[in-house]
Amino acid sequence: MVGRLPSEHKMHLKLLGALALSTSVVALNNGVARLPVLGYNTWNAYQCNIDQDLMLTTATLMKSLGLLDAGYHYVNIDDCYAEKNRTASGDIIPDKIRFPNITAMTDQIHALGFKTGIYSDSGWFTCAGYPGSFQNELRDATTFQNWGFDYLKYDNCAIPYDDIIRQGMVGKYQRMADALEQLAATSKKPPFIFSLCEWGWSQVWLWGKNFGHSWRVTGDIAPQWDSLAAIINFNSFITQGTDFYGHNDMDMLQLGNGGLTFDEAKSHWTAWALMKSPLLIGTNLSAITPDILGILKNTEILAINQDPVVGESIxxxxxxxxxxxxxxxxxxxxxxxxxxxxxxxxxxxxxxxxxxxxxxxxxxxxxxxxxxxxxxxxxxxxxxxxxxxxxxxxxxxxxxxxxxxxxxxxxxEPSGIFPACSVWFQCTDKNGTHVGG
Structure with a gap:
């Protein structure tokens, strides 16, 4: 799709530029996720085919491959880890077969040096049909913390009817943000990192930083160049939304999942890293190639993604x-x-x-x-x-x-270069004459 931005979009870009001046003021500065999160997420490689052994194997591989040392500190479960129904008392419970002891799992992952992430949804159900957290926000947040998790990805499926929710998208996500804030205050533990998976449909890059540490700006990524190009194009107009404590999330990394050439994989990772997106690996690490591992471990570019002095995107x-x-x-x-x-x-x-x-x-x-x-x-x-x-x-x-x-x-620069200005047609001598070109 090609098009010049209409006048209302140009006005929107001016607004984004003004907002950039106050990003550090309105961002969710609560002590966690000042820099983009680096880690692993199960969805791209495995979708619902996950279990406790897979998570432990993945964490062990990340450490042995040097990814922990490179800065990839999170091992995150996505959808499908729970039983389909809550308990009689209303609690989410892990799948009894695939996650027989989820607390022991997080303890073991933490012992390897990682932090852990989990997934839920702001509606009745998750996108795969498991229990969502609507009207159970504090209950579920407390459960996730008791299981040992540090990070919450929060999705946007199964929205309640209007006469039940009576909220716009901001209020829909604020419910869990308020629960996480209350939990941090009462538990005295570090706040959850809160990742909004809202898909960008309601200009989440404008309001998401009030509630979360990152926010999805587009729909789901696919391992094809066309998908990457579309996401880069969209993000090119909203880079002002990223700074310390708040990041435009361009979705999970597709390196090593087929569909991309090596040069496309380098472009994918470079763009995500330099635009300060979270970097969440979605590859089957047991089959990762040295070339893809080399991309993920480019320490010079990772240092820019994790720059402690400058938080903004290119x-x-x-x-x-x-x-x-x-x-x-x-x-x-x-x-x-x-x-x-x-x-x-x-x-x-x-x-x-x-x-x-x-x-x-x-x-x-x-x-x-x-x-x-x-x-x-x-x-x-x-x-x-x-x-x-x-x-x-x-x-x-x-x-x-x-x-x-x-x-x-x-x-x-060396003296005597002609013309006297690199952009000669914009320069003027002090007597008023233009500098020649």
Whole structure:
């Protein structure tokens, strides 16, 4: 789908820019999830085919593969872990066959050094038909804490009738947010990390940070380039929604599940990491390849995702093959940048179906200073690639491939360069004449 944004969407983007100024004020700063969550979620690889042994095996594999050391600290169950009916007293109970002792399971996962996450729903039922938490929010939150969980993914299926719920989407999620806040106050334990799985239909990137630490911005991801491109395109207009304690969630990682080339997998993970999305692996780790593991363990890019000084996402500074601010779900923005504690990070995304040369003037990025030369670090080859003066060219970027760079100031640019301005048609001499080009 291709289209110029209508006037109401342009106004919406101006509003998002204003909101970005106050993100740190309104975000859910309750001591947890200041940075994006890294970990594992069962849904992509297993859906409902989960049990206690699988969770323990997965946690053990994550540790042996070095993923815990790389920062992937959460092992999360998704849907289908419970019995279909609550007890007579109203409690959710784990599936008696597949999760015979869920508390022992979380204890064992914690003993390996991880934290644990669980799933519920803001409606009557989960998306797979298990008990939801509507009208049982505090009861279920207490149960999850008693089982030993630290994180709650909260879905959006089986919404009650209007004359029962009498809430908009904000109020629907606030019910559980209030329960989690009450639980933290009474239990004196750290608050749950609260992940809203609302699919972005009610502009959750505007209000979600009042209640949760992350919020889904689109529908479900699929392991195809078209799905990734559409999610990147959508997120390119709402990057202002991400900062410390609150993150646009672009959905779980599809690396290693088939359907993506190696270059597409690199682009997928790079975009998610640099846009400060939560990074939740959804791969069968017993079959993971060294190439995919290498992507997941790129420590230079992970350091930017987990930057303790700068919390904001990268954003496009030029759309590339489309005019700026063009929404194109097949060919999203190509040129991105953002600040980090140690320089300016750039992502060049080749959305074309063939290799391409990608060129930009450094000062197109708002984070680059004119008149300065920059050292160039390639975050995928892990090499220092000389100094960039005024512009940079990446040649032969693979189809659907990515280049990730970290530029650091390396002194003033050499004297005598003509013209006197990198963007010559915007510069003027002090006597009023334009600088020649």
């Amino acid at each position: 954003s496009p500074f030029r759309w590339g093959i489309n005019p700026d601010w063009t929404s194109n779900s097949s060919f999203p923005a190509q040129y991105w940048s953002g600040p980090t504690q140690s320089g300016t990070v750039f992502m060049l995304l080749n959305t074309l179906n063939e290799p391409a040369t990608m060129f930009f003037n450094l000062t197109e990025s708002p984070w680059i200073r004119a008149g300065i030369q920059y050292s160039v670090r390639d975050l995928w080859t892990h090499t220092n690639n000389g100094t960039a003066v005024r512009n940079f060219t990446a040649t032969d970027v693979p189809a659907h491939g990515v280049v990730a760079l970290l530029l650091k100031e390396a002194g003033n």
